[in-house]
Each structure stands twice: as C-alpha cells, then as structure tokens.
Amino acid sequence: MFKLPEPIRDSHVAVLGFFPVGAHAGPLLAVTRRLAAAAPSTIFSFFNTARSNASLLSSDHPENIRIHDVDDGVPEGTVLTGSPREMLEMFLEAAPQTFHREIAAAETEVGKKVTCMLTDAFFWFAADMAVEMKATWVAFWAGGANSLCAHLYTDRIRETIGVKDVRTEETLGFIPGMENYRVKDIPEEVAFGDLDTVFPKALHQMSLVLPRASAVFISSFEELEPTLAHNLRSKLVRFLNIPPPTLLSFTLKRETLVRDPHGCFAWMGKRSPASVAYISFGTVMEPPPAELVAIAQGLESSKVPFVWSLKEKNMVHLPKGFLDRTREQGIVVPWAPQVELLKHEATGVNVTHCGWNSVLESVSAGVPIIGRPILADNRLNGRAVEVVWKVGMMVNNGVFTKEGFEKCLHQVSVHDDGKTMKANAKKLKEIIQEDVSTKGFENFKVLLDEIVKV
Template structure:
C-alpha cells in the first residue's frame, strides 16, 4: 500500500558527512514506518555506509547519483578536486537520479545535508518543505549564517586580518570565546572563490528559507546561539549528537585494537587518529612519531598504510609492542576503552563528541574547515584539551602535551570537566532530553508533510 509521505534525502558524499546523515534518517524511518525515505548519494559513499550498516528497514532505500567524474578522468592532484567535480554535476545529477528512482511517486519533503543549498530551490519548485541537516556544532553554522556580517565587520583577505587574529568574535551571539583566526577558510580569508566556499556562503544566505534546520548538537552546548537561531529560523532543532544515538551495531575490530588495549594500564595510552580525509603534512607526522617514541608513552595510531612512508626509519620496529600502528580503528569503541588517556586529533566535530563520550582529553591539531572552532571550544571554552605551540606538531611540543594530560594534575582536572559535559550530552539524548524532544518535533514535521 503506497504511503502518503515520501521524504527524499540528498547527501554530501565526502568526509564523514553521509554516514551521520544516514544514521539520523534510519532513526526517522524506524520511528515512522508509514513514511518512505529515499536516500540519494554517490555509489562509493553509499557502499561505505552499507559496509557499516545493516539495511533492514523496508521504508528506507538508497539510490546512487553520479559523482561528476568523467570516464577515464585522470586526477591532477589538486586539493578538493573530487568535490569540485561533484559540485559541477549538481543539482543535475540529483534531479536525474530522482526522476529515474521516483517515477510517478509524489515527494512530500526534501531533506538534505545543509551544504547542498540548492535542495531549497528544488523543494520550492516541488512546493514542499526543505529540512537541511547541519552535521557539526552550532558555532560553525553561526559563522556561515553571519558570513556577510563578518566580512563587513572584519574585511576580506589576509591583509584585513593581519595583526587582528586574536580579536574575539564578540559581535556574534554566543561567539565571544572564539577568535578571528578560528574562522573557516573562505569566510574572511583563504580562497573565497572555491566551489566549496561559494557553496557554504550560499547556504548561509538560504537558511532563513528552511521549514526547519536540524543540527548535530544539543541546545545546552551554547544556549545563546540556540536562542539566536530560534529567533532567525522557523524551527531550529538540535537533535544530536548523532554518533552517540545510533542504533547500529558497533564497528568491527578487524585490527585487534581493543584486544591490544585490554593489555594496557588505565588512562595510559595515546590514541592518534585524524579522520578519513585529514592528515597533517609528512614532516609533522614524523615529528609526532618522534614524540611518541621519545616519550615512552604506549600509543595506538590509526594511519593509512600509504602514509607509513612518512614515519622515521626504523620507528615501527623500535616501538613494537609499546606502539600499535593500524590502518583503521573502531574509534568510538577505542575512545570508550579505559586504557586510552589522551586523543591526538584534528578536532573534527564527530571526533570531539566521541572523545567527550569516552572521557578522554585531547591534543588538538586543527587542519581545516570547522576544526579551529572546535579546537578553541576544546582548549579555551571547555578546557578539556591542549593545543600545540604554533599549531604544528614538533617533537618537544607534542611531548609537553602528552606529559601534561597523562601525568600532571591539569590532566586530571580536564577529565573531571569532561565528565560534566558528557553528563550534559547524555541528558540531552535521554528520554526527556532536549535532543529527544526536538527529534520528536522533526519526526512529526516529516511525517505530516504531504505531497503537493
């Protein structure tokens, strides 16, 4: 029997975007069996999600969209080349896939990764609601929403911010703890004409048109920003953090990380992981390896096999037993293991949330995007981690960070502060918590939407 409500979901297939979006849609589909959900994503990204998740929900179906890469295309090695090719293909690739998959079936709501601003135009053409999802914290969404104001107040380009990097963003609601230098590339410095920068600027301008925006965070993280968004958007629904509300079975442990951790002392191990796409440059990987070796700290390092060439000669042999370098680690489970005492991270939003849930302080080495904002939150606002001097790994600077967190009183205080934040997160996603209540509102919204 056909369902009245049919929600199409448009994913951004890069980094760690598509998986948490799929986690939320799975939860919606499970809670609303009479609503159909069609998930549109590239074949490569869809297959990586299916490798992690068991697709056993009858009202949720995944469809492939073209990735924009021409046949026999030879990559030039340009940064974000795959993203540029994909963005050139949008929104046509989504429209074509939707036409083929949906045929005569009516659409009642368009959900999308918030990056894909054109989904708002598509929803308007269909005369249905648009509900984008922001997959990071509120503060990074705020800077994109206020991009035009930031450019007016600060100026544009490196010359405009020279000497002003430490100035606080105190003219934005709830952002006084952040500095100009923490902003994402493409807002007031960096390449403002890149496809990604243009896309995010356009997204910020489109946000007032949303029926609702769902955010991968919780209201209590920053009540000032939460209230500001509630006054600016029709509905602002913090429904996260997604990574700790997934009903999907935990990642497998093919590398035997957890068994290795079982043999280590409580809160003694440094876990090093930089996400799927982000890695510090080779000389910093070498400096980090030197610090781990010289410190004597047991370590677990998730590092792609292709990057092991950047490690100092003989490093793997000299640290064998005390160190464990694996090509992939089940991060959520690793950070929850009692042996892990510090997390060396790029400060991606999911990584920060997972570290808090594991009760693990962080050594922060932001790389791009929202990492600097997240890092500032960790080091200065929450005070549950340390940055590294000059923002780059050096042998001595990294050793100082490891010693401070693992051996000093300050590390103990960080763990206590993390406990309070973890409690706040758990309460938000608990039975009567703010994120759970907002999820009910989101569920009601997409379930009640009817095709025009």
C-alpha cells in the same frame, strides 16, 4: 530511553548526501536510519555517490530506505590531482542537475512524489528545488553550532572585519555566543583567500537560503553550546540539536559485537585505565609527512601507550624501525573502531584534527583532547575544546614537533592542567548523558514530525 509512538504517515523523503567528505554523508545516513526505523511507512530515498555509498552501507538498513548511486560530477577522462577540494567543487557544480534527474527517477520507481527534501546544508539549491516540488526542506549541518553560526553571519563578518588585511587576532564578540572565538578560527571560506571560487560562493549562498528551511539540525547536544543554540533559533525557522545515533549508548558494547579486525580491544585490555593515547585524523586529510614523523618520535620518547589509526599509504612516512621499537608500547592500524575505543576505560587522551564528529565522540566519552586542526571547522572546534569547554589543548602553533607533542602528552597525562581537563571532560560527559534522555529525545520527535508529515 522512551519509545517513540509509531507515526502513521505515507511520505516520500529524498535524502541528499554530500560527497567526498565522509563526515557529512555518514552522520546523515545514521540519522536517516533512525528516522526510517521510527517511520516504517515512509520511503526514504538516499542519494549519494556510488563510492561513498559503498563505504557507508551495510546490509542491515531498514527496508524503507532505498539507496541510489549518483554521478560524482567528474567529467569522463579528467585526471584528478587527488585534492578533496577539487572533487568537492566538481560535485557541487554538477549536483543540481544530477539530483533533479535522480529524484524524478526515484519518484517514478516508488510511485510517490517527494514530500520532503532532507539534505546536507551545503546543497543551497535545495531551497528552490523544494519549492518547485511543493515539498518541505530540512537541512543537516554536519558541524557544530559554532561553525554554523560563523557561516550564517558571513556577510556581517565580512562587513565588520573586511576581506583584505584581515585582523585575525580579533574576537567575534559582535556575534552573540562567539565571544571566545577569534577571527583566525573561522573557516577560510567565510572571509579569507579567494572568495570567488565554487566552494566559498556555494557556502555564501547557503548562508542566505538556510533561513528558508523549515528546520535545520545538527548532530550535537543542547547543553554543549546553549548560547549559540539560542542565537541560531533567532536566525532560523527551527533549529534542533539531534544526538548522534552512534553515541546514544554510553556503555561499551560487548567487544565481540564490535568490528575490530586489527585486535585493538585485545591490546587495550592489557593497559592501565586512562593510560592510552588514541590518535586519528579522520578520513579526508592527515598532517604532512614531517608531522607524522614528529608524532612517532614524540610517542617513542614519551613511552605513552598508544593506538594510532593511520592509513596504510601513510605508514611509509614513519621513522625507520619505529614499529619494531614500539611493538610493546603501541600499535599502528589502518582502521580502528573509534567510538568504542574512546569509551574504553584504558583511553586517556584523544589526539585528533578536531573534526566535529571526533570532538563529539571524545567529549561524550569524557576523554580529553590534544588537537591539531587541519581544515574547515577544525580551528573553531579546537578553540571550543581549549577555551570554551577547557577539555583539552591544541599543539603549539598548530604544528606537531617531537618536543611539542611530548610536552602535550605529559601535560594531559600528569600535569595539574591535565587533571583539570579530565575533570571538565567528565563533567561534560555527565551533562551530555542527561541531555540525551531529555532534550535530545524531544528534539528527535520534532524532527521526525517535520520530515514525515504529509
């Protein structure tokens, strides 16, 4: 890896993180850490809710990152239903006023006006804020090029397929690079359901203003979706694929240096190469209880070794006696070091919701996928896994059943289709590794220059 020359700048960057989805703020903070390390004379003011900051931050961030807690937008006395969508919409409605106030306070504290707004792309209002502040606006899209394309083409999709009696099986061939994706794969906020609520309206606004950003970047690799990357460059002032900092090293770290409170590595060390199913569904939502039962039953009957990262509150849904009966076969833990486990030689398949970060971590490690999309961009990513890259398969009808899951495990583990998936995953891993040392490095330098210039 080349060493970046240290830029001599004196800038102040306001970084606006997105709550309550951890898959947004976490990657944005990771990129901010890397930018801050490369530009030590630039101040990065990172704004996020207190709860989200507490879950993301450690004490080792660069000194030029200033952490600011912002209000989550939930009015005092409000009784929440627990729906992520509910919290998300309250946050979005309050965000413009909240960020105006907090950025002004940070400018006073630092003694420097903000020169760049580095924000989650969901914050469409940042386009006008940046103009008002005479700052540049750089937007981060937390998904892949496929979902970004779907949103940027929102109006064309609605005009082409309509928003009533939608023809879900049709492909999106009218969008360059989306020929292998179907209408039913796109996020519902693009063309389904009630499009007049807060979140769909915000995403539509985003699709209209993103072309005003001086740069839009995603956590990805250039060669994963080259046709879509070319398309996006025709729509945006500058589009960049920036390799996720957590995936810049492709060799497994010393296990003593990796946080592993539940002993996953010790357990994995006793398993055969490519034999273990790693199971996790992200931080926002799990499959419903009946499907958790089906997963457990499929694992038990298949005898496939497993590591299952499952929130403690959901462990009550496991079949009675499951943990005792599978004590030698696998472990269920409330948290696992996912990136490192996927790189472990014993991991044979990743069972996931197909969130963008999880998909990236899997293909970067050369591990095939069994997918069960849940929300947002999951269906698009699952389609890429199954049809575009051919590195995995989706569960039948998008729902776990005991027999269906057992069949998937068998197909990936021993069937000829599984051998093809593994070969394709290995090839994709090699392409990604080459990408990091060439285009990935160059793109990061372009992003750095755009963000910290004065």
